[in-house]
Amino acid sequence: MSISEKLKIQVDDYLDGLMSDSELSKFTEELFSNLELQNYVAINKEMRIQYNDEDWQFLEKPSSDEFDDLTSYLNSDDARLLKNTLTKVSSAYNKDNNAQASKTNKAKVYSFFAIAASIVLIIGLFILNRDTNLYNIYNSWEELPSLIERGDVQSDVLQNAENAFISKDYKTANSLYLKALENPSLNNVNVYLYLGITQLELGKHEEAIATFDKILESDSIDFSKGYWYKALVYLKLDNIVEVKKQLKIILKDKNHYMYEEAIKIYSKLK
Amino acid sequence: MNKNDYFITGLQTKNEKVILEIYKTIYPNVKRFVLQNSGQEPDAEDVFQKAILQIMARLQVQNIEIKSTFDGYLFTACKNLWRRELNKTKNVVTIDQPIEPDDDINDLAQSILEQERWEFFQEKLELISGNCKQILQRFFKKIPYKIIAKELDYNDENVVRQRVFKCKSKLTEMIKSDNRFNQLKTL
Structure with missing residues (x-):
């Protein structure tokens, strides 16, 4: 048995809320006993929800x-x-x-x-x-983010490394950061950053440059920190040509790390 | 690699540079949409992140294929999630208790199944004839028969009403004859 056209019109009126009290009571009575009508109303109700831009069909x-x-x-x-x-x-x-x-x-x-x-x-x-010795202005390392997350069991080695770093025991910090990087879940840009700085502080300049290059090659949005810290390595070495080279790259994009500082230093070095 | 694969691979590998590009390309439109529709900036951010998680979960679990552009697909997912949020207040009785993280996950998973059902309905509408589609889109947007008759050049509203019934019945048949229709129960 299919639904008559008259009933279909009534369904639309019912869903549009256009029925009078008496029409509504008659219709709901029919709806209660007619399974086919119930299904027809249900799918029409859902189509109205799925095909307009305001409602949402919850499950x-x-x-x-x-x-x-x-x-x-x-x-x-x-x-x-x-x-x-x-x-x-x-x-x-x-x-x-x-x-x-x-x-x-x-x-x-x-x-x-x-x-x-x-x-x-x-x-x-x-x-x-x-x-003023420029390198000494920028080597307090206070800008570095802490690597310790609360309740992170895996970060014991990072905790010890950071403690050593803060107390300027760069040798211990260096070996702990190298150890941390053996663990893939701790392998991130910030650990490389700390490692590079320990290398810089320990006078292992070539290693520091290689570490900062790894930051530059990474997929991190913090990759441009690599240019800044490479510039600091060269500043410490008094290699002004290379410092300028790194600063020039930083100045190419306002989003690069330490863009404003790079402007200041570059103008001083000219 | 095409743009869709580029964005999807970027999300799969958590490539921050690619994700930032996704933010720069798509988020401004999402923000504008949410702000224009009774939302605030944190709502836009929430919806944007949830929509990305939704897409990644669907790629992982349902193996979906994104046929349109990734930008368009993500924007539609955001629009639907925001519409869902706005409709939540109409459908759910608010109980004054803290929201558990598990509730968030369950809600997001539920929204994915609802999005799947929404896509199923849109897919069916795309399959009917152009004329039926035009008339039904107007009908479901609650445009009066009289105006539809004028816009689509029909003689009068009765002809439109007849046409709506015919088209609706074709569409209903297509929806009901697909197994996916009965897989999920609606509220």
Whole structure:
């Protein structure tokens, strides 16, 4: 038995809420006893939801193999790592965006003062340049992010390395960072960063350069830190040609790490 | 490597540079959409990250094939997730208790199955004739028969109503005859 056209019109009126009380009561009575009508109403109701731009069709709490497979993926280490990476990239993206927005706004309002301040800064730097060892300005390593995550059992070696690093025991820190890098789950840009600095502090300059090159070759959004720390190695060695080379690369992109500092140093070295 | 594979491989390998590119390319549109539809910036971020996790879970578990561009696919997933969030308040009675992480995972998994069902319905609409599609799209957007008649050059609203019934019945048949329709129960 198929549904009559009259009934189909009634279904539309029912779903549109256009029925009078008496029509509604008659229709619901029919609906209660007519399974075919129930199915017709159900699919029409769902089509209205699936094909408009405002509503959403929720499902009953599913208990299928597919649902279990999905939750087990979403609970996996792989999904967790992706989530952490997304959070990291999102904050880098927002930081960059906010900086640019505030820079644009400030530039509009304070352009005159900015120019004036730049002149003062250039004069200041010129005076400063005469008797300051640039490397010593930048080797406090306070900018480095801590590698210790709370409750992370695997990070014992990193904890010890960081303690050694903070107390300037670079030899111990160096061997602990090398040990950490043997563990694939600890193999990341920040560990390389610390390792490179221990090498720099221990006078192993070529090794430090090679370590910072690894950062440059990585897929990390922090890759440009490699240019900065290579510049510091060359600064320590007083190799101004190479320092300038690294700074020039940093100056190619405002998003590069220490872009502003690179401007200052580059102008001092000229 | 085409652009879709480039983005997907980037996400699979957690390549931060590629993920940043995804942010730069697609996120501004998602943010604009959410802000224009009663949302705030944190909502846009939440939806964006969930949509990426959703796609990666589907690639991993359901082996889906993205036929459109990755940009378009991700944007649609974001739009649907935000629409879902807005509709949650209509469908769920809020109980004042802390949300457990497991609830988040279950909710995301459920949203994936709902997205799958949404795609199933869209796929069926794409299969009917162009004329039926045009008329039904307007009908489901609640455009009055009178206006549909004018827009699509029909004599009067009765002709449109007849046409809507015919097209709806064709579409219903196509949906019901596919096994996937009965696989998931709706609320």
